[in-house]
Amino acid sequence: MFLGIDVGTSGVKAVIVDGQGAVVAQFTASIPILRPRANWSEQNPVDWWAATCTAVLGLPRSLRAKIEAVGLAGQMHGATLLGKDDKPLRPAILWNDGRAEAQCRELERREPKMRSITGNAAMPGFTAPKLLWVREHESDIFAATRHVLLPKDYVRLHMTGDKATDVSDASGTLWLDVGMRRWSPEMLAACDLTESHMPRLHEGNTIAGTLRAEIAAQWGMARVPVAAGGGDNAAGAVGAGVVTPGRALISLGTSGVLFTSTNTFSPAPGQGAHAFCHALPGRWHQMAVLLSAASALDWATNFGRFSSVTAALDSIRGQVPFCGAEIFLPYLSGERTPHNDPHARGTLIGLTHDTRLNDMVMAVMEGVAFAFADGLAVLEAAGARVDEIQVIGGGSKAAIWGPILATALRKPLHYVKDGDVGPAYGAARLARLALTSEDIAAVCTVLELHHIVEPDPALEASAHAKHLRFRKLYPALKGQFS
Numbered sequence: 001m002f003l004g005i006d007v008g009t010s011g012v013k014a015v016i017v018d019g020q021g022a023v024v025a026q027f028t029a030s031i032p033i034l035r036p037r038a039n040w041s042e043q044n045p046v047d048w049w050a051a052t053c054t055a056v057l058g059l060p061r062s063l064r065a066k067i068e069a070v071g072l073a074g075q076m077h078g079a080t081l082l083g084k085d086d087k088p089l090r091p092a093i094l095w096n097d098g099r100a101e102a103q104c105r106e107l108e109r110r111e112p113k114m115r116s117i118t119g120n121a122a123m124p125g126f127t128a129p130k131l132l133w134v135r136e137h138e139s140d141i142f143a144a145t146r147h148v149l150l151p152k153d154y155v156r157l158h159m160t161g162d163k164a165t166d167v168s169d170a171s172g173t174l175w176l177d178v179g180m181r182r183w184s185p186e187m188l189a190a191c192d193l194t195e196s197h198m199p200r201l202h203e204g205n206t207i208a209g210t211l212r213a214e215i216a217a218q219w220g221m222a223r224v225p226v227a228a229g230g231g232d233n234a235a236g237a238v239g240a241g242v243v244t245p246g247r248a249l250i251s252l253g254t255s256g257v258l259f260t261s262t263n264t265f266s267p268a269p270g271q272g273a274h275a276f277c278h279a280l281p282g283r284w285h286q287m288a289v290l291l292s293a294a295s296a297l298d299w300a301t302n303f304g305r306f307s308s309v310t311a312a313l314d315s316i317r318g319q320v321p322f323c324g325a326e327i328f329l330p331y332l333s334g335e336r337t338p339h340n341d342p343h344a345r346g347t348l349i350g351l352t353h354d355t356r357l358n359d360m361v362m363a364v365m366e367g368v369a370f371a372f373a374d375g376l377a378v379l380e381a382a383g384a385r386v387d388e389i390q391v392i393g394g395g396s397k398a399a400i401w402g403p404i405l406a407t408a409l410r411k412p413l414h415y416v417k418d419g420d421v422g423p424a425y426g427a428a429r430l431a432r433l434a435l436t437s438e439d440i441a442a443v444c445t446v447l448e449l450h451h452i453v454e455p456d457p458a459l460e461a462s463a464h465a466k467h468l469r470f471r472k473l474y475p476a477l478k479g480q481f482s
Contacts, residue, residue: 001066002435003221004239004428005055006232007048007074009033009094009150009254014055016063017428021445023418034091039098039342041333045080045154052155056219064220070211071227071431072160073235073423074152076172079130082154082379088353090142092151093130095172096255096291096333098342100129107132107174108189117187118171119178119267119275124185124334125291128174131191148173148197160209160226163199167476168234168285170201171276173191178284179265181277190474202228204238204279205433205440224297227434230279233257233287236392239426240416241446246387250372250405250413251422252395256293258284258375260384268382273339279430280440284378286384288337288375292346293368294395296330299346300364304357313400315358321366322462323405324351324359326471328367329477337375339474343481349473365401366402369408370418370470376409386411390447402453408465412454416447 001024006013010033015026029051034042056064077095082088093099104122107129108114115121122129127148135142149157150173153165170176170183175191175198177184183195202208208228216223229235231253236267242261251257265284267275274287292299297309306312331344348360380386389411395401396419406413418425429443 001063001068002069002428002431003056003058003067004424004426004431005052005070005072006235006422006427007052007072007155007157010077012051012055013424014059015424015428016067017425018057023421023425025059025063026421026424027055027152029054029058036175041094041097043094044091045088048151049158053218061220067224067432069227069431069435071427071429071434072152072156072229073232073427074150074155074167074169075127076142076150076231076233077127078151079127080149080151080154081134081141081145082145082149084146086147086157086305089144091137095125097130098123098124098334100133101342103129103136107190111186114174114187115267115269117177117184118174119265119269120174120479121269121272121340122174123272123336123340125336126174129193131193133166135192138231145197147199149199153199156209156226157353159211159215161212162209164202164208164228165199166202166204166228166230166279167277168204168279169231172231178275178277203281204228204234204430205231205281219352226429226437229427229430233259234276234279234285235430237261237285237426238429238444239422240390240392240419241444242390243278243280243283243444246385248386248388249390249392252294252391252393253422254293254295256290256372258372258379259287260379260386262286266383271378272340273378273382273425274376286379286382286404288354289328290368290371290375290397291333291335292330294393296332296346296364296368297395297398299332300361304360309329313363313398316362316400319358319362321362321407322459322466324362325352326355326359327466328363329474330364330367330371338378341441341478341481344474345471345481347477365404366408366466367470369405370467372405373408373467374471388412388414389412389458390416390419392416392422394420396420403456406453407455407466410455410460412452414452415450417450418447
């Protein structure tokens with residue numbers, strides 16, 4: 001048995017996977033998000049650890065006792081600043097926090113070779129600009145910072161006592177030489193940091209520590225090895241078998257990700273695409289990121305005062321997509337791909353006297369689909385090959401979304417068994433690889449196909465026309481957002 005733990009934004013998910021790759025148990029514990037100011041997003045690191053313990057202890061004790069190794073996945077970019085006692089000095093600044101826009105420009109000024117070293121443009125969501133913001137606005141905290149960890153690695157510190165990370169998660173800091181898979185002295189110096197502030201680097205499928213005796217006793221487990229793991233998207237790709245060129249996945253979580261695997265480092269930072277290390281050796285990936293995906297549907301549910309997401313989805317059953325006048329820009333937390341604009345905002349336009357709540361829900365789902373189509377266009381222009389797309393994440397359970405996405409993307413979508421488990425499943429696979437050293441291809445297989453959703457030819461013309469109107473809105477409104 002292998003335990004995968006995903007330290008997400010809305011909660012921590014723990015899953016147990018057996019030797020045949022089947023999910024035999026899972027449990028999720030929620031985490032609160034702090035928004036002390038507009039455009040800020042924070043969490044208390046102690047809440048990650050509390051939720052991790054709750055999630056693990058929510059699994060059957062009889063299965064916990066059989067676990068042989070643990071893998072970690074987690075939300076990327078979160079700046080967790082520790083003092084000399086290894087305790088957090090302030091709440092962690094999250095991936096969807098937009099305060100560090102000015103520091104992005106400063107970082108690129110300080111290190112002109114940044115994009116060639118990291119393969120990415122500086123964005124407020126990345127970790128390095130956040131440290132420059134802390135240095136400027138909270139100088140006492142910056143001076144007291146001894147270590148910077150990512151969210152899953154703060155959990156690892158509690159689990160094993162080790163300060164360690166993997167190269168896929170480290171890629172999102174802007175401190176990694178992504179092509180060489182090592183910390184960049186130049187990028188660290190640009191933030192007045194050194195490698196001593198950083199955790200040890202590992203490939204995702206290697207052992208990075210052992211469960212501490214007191215935690216093993218608390219969790220009802222042996223002192224098993226803990227794999228380095230991966231950033232949530234890379235771990236989700238490992239779980240979905242997206243580890244070779246031509247395969248891609250869409251992750252419909254709080255944020256949205258279109259992920260393609262590559263065998264080479266292929267940066268294309270111009271339109272907000274990411275080039276990161278994969279969680280497996282000798283592999284990289286390209287990625288388009290939407291800061292709001294399934295969370296946009298959550299917003300529509302709350303705004304429309306529906307009793308649940310299911311009720312919101314039920315309101316559009318039988319409604320034909322792409323025919324309404326309403327258009328939604330899903331930039332509720334700003335946007336990365338293709339705009340790289342933390343000031344972009346969600347916008348609902350085209351309202352009439354006849355607009356109803358169900359029309360708003362449909363426009364939200366269409367808007368997210370159009371944003372994914374924009375991301376796909378960026379990746380394909382950068383040379384990505386996309387032969388098939390799997391759909392994973394909690395939003396994959398919204399079956400009504402499938403035809404909308406497939407038609408907007410003009411690609412068939414593969415829905416797979418256990419696709420909603422996502423990064424936690426990949427973390428369990430990485431734990432297995434770390435323990436057994438099995439062949440990667442034998443373990444990281446494509447998940448069992450549940451069904452395929454094809455684009456609807458009858459809707460392609462109306463979808464294309466509405467997408468063109470969608471694309472014109474951001475340039476027209478950009479000046480209003482800032």
